[in-house]
Amino acid sequence: MQGYEAMVDELDRQRAELARTRAALSELTSRAISRDRLVAVTVNARGLAVDISIDPTALRRYRADQLSELLTTLIAEADRALSSRRGELLAAATVSGVDYTDARLEPERTSG
Numbered sequence: 001m002q003g004y005e006a007m008v009d010e011l012d013r014q015r016a017e018l019a020r021t022r023a024a025l026s027e028l029t030s031r032a033i034s035r036d037r038l039v040a041v042t043v044n045a046r047g048l049a050v051d052i053s054i055d056p057t058a059l060r061r062y063r064a065d066q067l068s069e070l071l072t073t074l075i076a077e078a079d080r081a082l083s084s085r086r087g088e089l090l091a092a093a094t095v096s097g098v099d100y101t102d103a104r105l106e107p108e109r110t111s112g
Helices: 002-026 056-061 064-094
Strands: 030-033 039-043 049-054
Touching: 002 064, 030 064, 039 064, 049 056, 049 064
Parallel strands: none
Antiparallel strands: 030 039, 039 049
């Protein structure tokens, strides 16, 4: 029974770790800022732009097509950074060190 209890404890630990990882992943955001610091974007865990900041100076400095391209580039940059952080979190969550090769089911005991 000792092996079974240890396995159940380990599964409970892993469930808690998965819940913590899921919460951390859902709260991830990433921000990218233009070189001139006039334009910034923030993307959420799903890679969607949730905040775009454009300094009024940028509206005079960039034509509409340039600003559009800059925004697209910044969103892609923020999404790449987010993807990298997501990968790091998932890699950390999958490191287990637990070996179940010795886990055996005990035969059922019947009362006699």
